[in-house]
Amino acid sequence: MRIALHTKVRADRIEEYEAAHREVPAELTEAIRAAGATSWTIWRSGTDLFHVIDCEDYAALLARLEKLPVNVAWQGRMDQLLDVSHDYSADGAQAGLPVAWEL
Numbered sequence: 001m002r003i004a005l006h007t008k009v010r011a012d013r014i015e016e017y018e019a020a021h022r023e024v025p026a027e028l029t030e031a032i033r034a035a036g037a038t039s040w041t042i043w044r045s046g047t048d049l050f051h052v053i054d055c056e057d058y059a060a061l062l063a064r065l066e067k068l069p070v071n072v073a074w075q076g077r078m079d080q081l082l083d084v085s086h087d088y089s090a091d092g093a094q095a096g097l098p099v100a101w102e103l
Contacts, residue, residue, distance in 0.1 A: 003058045004097040005051040008084040009044065017081045018044075027070045035064035047083070059093035 009017045021042070032040060039054045055061045065071045066088040079085055087095050 001055060001058060003053045003055070005086065005095065006084070006097055007049045007051065007082055007086055008047050009049055009081055010083050011047050013081040014047070020077065020081070025070065028074050031065065031068055031070050036061045058096065059090070062088050062093050
């Protein structure tokens, strides 16, 4: 399945956000893959962040990552940089953007 999400970076923290994503810890990327993601891309337009995640089961992916220490630490770091954060709760599994059109 493919999931699209929208989050927002704080206008005064864009450079720090981008720097953090140039150095995502290997332990975190390994955990994301082990949780079921086959790809995850983030695009930025101004302060808007658009994520596209390919995985078998998005709710299961979130459940596996939600309390994982490496992800909790990363999300704590991201919470300092974002106005709208990625929701790892069960409700977050329903937060994907609806498909408006697909080729």
